[in-house]
Structure formats: structure tokens, C-alpha cells
Amino acid sequence: MRFTVSPEQRDFAASIEDLLRDVDTPTVVRAWARGEHQPGLALWRRLAELGVTALAVPEEHDGIGASAVDLAVAVEVLGRHAVPGPVVESIAALPVLLADSGDTRWLPGLASGELIGTLAWPPQVPYALDADIADVRLCVSDGSLHEFTPAEPLSSVDSARRLSAVDVTMDRGTAKARRAWRYGVLACAAQLLGAGRRLLDVSVEYAKQRSQYGNPIGGYQAVKHLLADVVTQLELARPLLYGAAVSLDAGHASAERDASAARVACADAAYLAARTALQVHGAIGYTAEHDLSLWLTKVRALRSAWGTQAWHRRRVLDALCDERRTA
Numbered sequence: 622m623r624f625t626v627s628p629e630q631r632d633f634a635a636s637i638e639d640l641l642r643d644v645d646t647p648t649v650v651r652a653w654a655r656g657e658h659q660p661g662l663a664l665w666r667r668l669a670e671l672g673v674t675a676l677a678v679p680e681e682h683d684g685i686g687a688s689a690v691d692l693a694v695a696v697e698v699l700g701r702h703a704v705p706g707p708v709v710e711s712i713a714a715l716p717v718l719l720a721d722s723g724d725t726r727w728l729p730g731l732a733s734g735e736l737i738g739t740l741a742w743p744p745q746v747p748y749a750l751d752a753d754i755a756d757v758r759l760c761v762s763d764g765s766l767h768e769f770t771p772a773e774p775l776s777s778v779d780s781a782r783r784l785s786a787v788d789v790t791m792d793r794g795t796a797k798a799r800r801a802w803r804y805g806v807l808a809c810a811a812q813l814l815g816a817g818r819r820l821l822d823v824s825v826e827y828a829k830q831r832s833q834y835g836n837p838i839g840g841y842q843a844v845k846h847l848l849a850d851v852v853t854q855l856e857l858a859r860p861l862l863y864g865a866a867v868s869l870d871a872g873h874a875s876a877e878r879d880a881s882a883a884r885v886a887c888a889d890a891a892y893l894a895a896r897t898a899l900q901v902h903g904a905i906g907y908t909a910e911h912d913l914s915l916w917l918t919k920v921r922a923l924r925s926a927w928g929t930q931a932w933h934r935r936r937v938l939d940a941l942c943d944e945r946r947t948a
Contacts, residue, residue, distance in 0.1 A: 626694055630691060630694045633671075633691070633695065634694050634695065634697070637668070637671060637695060637698045637699070638701075640667060640668070641699075641701075641704070642702075646664075646702045646704065647703075647912040649661050649705060650781045650915050651915075653705040654705075654781040661705045662737075662754070665706060665734055668704070670734075673699075674711070674712055674731060674732060674733070674734045676691055676692050676695060676713075677692055677712065677713055677716040677804060678720070678728050678729075678731055678732035679716075679720050682728035682729055683732045683733065684728065684729075684732040685732075688866070689804065689807060689865075689867075690870060692807070692808060693808070693810075693862055693863060693866045696708060696709070696712065696812050697812070697862075698815060699812060699815065700811060700814065700815025700816045700819075701818055702819070703781075703816065703819070703916055703919055706750075706754075707737065707739045707740075707755065708808065708812060709808040709809050709812060709926070710738060710739045710750060711738040711755070713804045713805055713808035714740055714801045714802070714804050714808065715738040715740050715757065715759065715801070716728060717804045718759070718766070718797075718798060719731075721797040721798075721801060722766055722793075722795065722796050723794075723797075724794070727756075731757070736756040736757055737754065737755050737756055737757070738755055738757035739757070739758055739759075740759055740760070740761070740805075741759075741760040742760070742761045742762075742802070742805075743787075745927060745929075745932065746927055747786075747787075748775055748785060748786060748787070749771060749785050749787055750784060751782075752783075752785040752787075753774075753783060758770070759793070760787050760789055761796045764796060765792055765794065765795060765796055766792075766793040766794055767789045767790070767792055767793060768789070768790050768791040769787045769788055769789045769790055770788050771785035771787070772786035772787060772788040773786050777922050778918050778922050779919050779921065779923075781915070782919075782922050799877075803869055803876055803877055804869070806880040806881060806883075806927050807880050807883065809923060809927040810858075810862050810865070810880070810883040810884040810887040810888070811862060811887070813887040813888050813891040813920065813923050813924070814855065814859065814862055814887040816891050816894075816919055816923070817855050817858075817890050817893075817894035819916055820851075820894040820895055820897075820898040820913075820916050820920070821848065821851050821852065821855060823898065823916075824848060824894075824898045824902070825839070825848060827901055827902055828844055828848065828901055838901070844901065847900060847901065850897070851890070854886075854889065854893050855890045855891075857890070858886035858887045858889070861879070861882055861883040862883045862886075864883070865879035865883040868880075875940065875944075877940070878936065878937055878940035881933040881936040881937050882933075882937050884927070884928065885930055885933045888924045891923070891924070892921075894920070895916070895921065898913060898916075899913075899917060
């Protein structure tokens with residue numbers, strides 16, 4: 622397996638990074654949380670111009686037909702900047718689900734960014750994200766694909782994640798869902814890894830600036846050890862993420878296990894980064910007025926999105942046990 626990203630993929634990530642660096646994403650996220658979607662939708666349109674929304678859409682439906690590695694590279698940057706909206710659902714899982722199930726009428730719109738989609742997938746994804754602004758609302762249940770209307774709204778620890786219960790209205794036929802599920806799990810892992818990296822970076826910068834007893838706190842060994850542990854966890858999670866993407870591209874039998882392993886590692890690393898960031902910043906980091914809180918709450922919410930940690934660990938264990946029995 623080839624775990625390193627190519628120069629072209631690095632350039633693509635840099636182009637997304639350049640775009641998002643010029644955008645005040647904390648302001649966009651706060652507006653999205655208040656129900657003011659225009660700044661966020663404008664950001665999605667700019668991402669569409671770079672081809673981000675077309676990555677998982679096949680070329681014959683006006684998409685790019687990119688690899689899972691390309692997708693992971695892009696979504697990691699989106700997670701780093703806390704881009705609001707149904708990133709995993711609209712950009713990763715839904716295009717694959719529609720293409721594999723043969724229901725392709727929405728794919729050109731998703732590729733161009735004219736449409737945004739959301740997806741519920743009980744029991745692991747019981748609620749739809751941002752269904753109030755989504756143009757395409759689908760639910761996978763009992764092997765079938767359904768359209769739905771959003772029911773009562775639900776709160777999330779991340780105020781920018783607007784969840785809705787699902788009221789199924791129309792059966793759209795059989796859902797060929799296995800590959801789409803893996804893409805969703807992979808994209809969720811990439812989003813977590815990007816958010817964890819952002820938390821580490823801002824914590825390092827803050828540790829250089831904040832002084833205690835006349836010295837920057839980053840000079841104290843205890844703080845260095847905390848941050849070094851986060852670096853280690855993030856760097857150990859990254860090969861699992863891109864290894865899972867390579868496995869998914871190759872159609873390996875272990876792809877589902879690899880995606881779950883990546884999801885567990887990235888969620889654990891991001892959660893450690895969040896806890897450490899709060900320790901380094903102190904109580905100010907948890908206030909709603911501080912930008913750090915946007916990433917803290919996003920990691921907390923994503924940690925149980927697209928399957929809990931316990932569920933994914935069980936998937937990995939079961940897969941390893943099955944491989945051992947058949948070896």
C-alpha cells in the first residue's frame with residue numbers, strides 16, 4: 622500500500638487551505654448556528670468552484686470521480702477549518718450511495734454545488750444533519766432508500782450541527798449501501814483528524830504566548846508532554862486514515878474494517894487534542910465567545926457521529942476474529 626499523498630493532492634489541499642484561510646470561518650459557523658445560512662452556503666459555492674463537492678460524483682454525472690484518498694485529503698482540510706454543513710453526507714456518502722443505487726438524477730446538482738444533500742442511516746446515523754437547508758433528503762433503512770421530510774428539530778452539543786428526526790415519505794427502491802457507508806465513515810474520520818490538528822496548532826500558539834511566573838507556559842515540561850502526546854496520537858492516526866482510503870480505492874475485503882479502525886483512531890486523537898487544548902487554554906477556551914469552543918464542541922459531536930467508538934471497535938474486533946478463523 623502507498624500511504625503518502627501525491628504532490629497533486631498536496632496542491633489540492635493547499636488550494637482549499639488558501640480559500641478557507643481567507644474566510645472568517647468562526648463567524649460563518651456562528652451564523653450557521655443561529656440559522657443564518659447565507660454565509661455558509663456562499664462558502665459551499667466557493668468550495669464547489671474548486672471541485673470539492675464533485676469529488677465523489679462519477680465523471681459521467683459531471684463529477685470528478687476522484688479517489689477515496691483525494692476525498693480524505695479534502696475533508697481533512699474542511700475539518701481543520703470547521704466548515705459547517707453536512708460535509709460527510711453531501712460530499713462523501715450521498716454521491717456514492719446514489720451512484721451505486723442507480724438513482725442518479727441529483728448527482729450533477731451535488732457535483733456543481735447547486736444542491737446540498739443530507740442522509741439518515743438508522744441506527745448508527747439516526748438523525749439527519751441540516752435537513753432544513755438540504756435539497757436532497759434521503760434515508761437508508763432495512764436495505765431500502767427513502768426520501769423523508771424533517772420532523773422535530775433536536776439539539777446537539779455543537780450548536781452548528783442542526784439535527785432532525787426523520788419522517789419517511791417515499792420509497793425510492795433498493796439501496797446499494799455498503800460502499801457509501803465506508804465513504805461516510807472515512808470522511809467522518811478525516812474531518813475529526815483535521816479538527817484535531819487545528820486544536821493542536823492553536824494550543825501550541827497559545828502556549829507560546831501565555832506566561833506564568835514570568836515565562837511562557839510552553840516552556841514548562843508538563844505542558845510540552847501534554848502537547849507531545851497529542852502530536853503522537855494524531856500522527857499515529859493519519860496512516861490509518863489514508864491506509865483505509867487506499868484499501869477502499871482498491872476494493873479490499875478489509876475496507877470496512879480499515880475504515881472503522883481509522884474512525885476509532887482519528888476520534889480518539891481528536892478527543893485527546895480537545896481535552897489538551899482546554900487544559901492549555903484554561904476555562905477561557907470553553908466559553909462560547911472564544912473560537913476554540915467551536916472546535917471543542919465539533920469534536921465532541923463528531924466522536925459519536927457515523928457510529929460510536931464502541932460500535933466501531935466491535936466491528937474491528939469481529940473482522941479480526943473472522944480473519945483468524947479463516948486463516
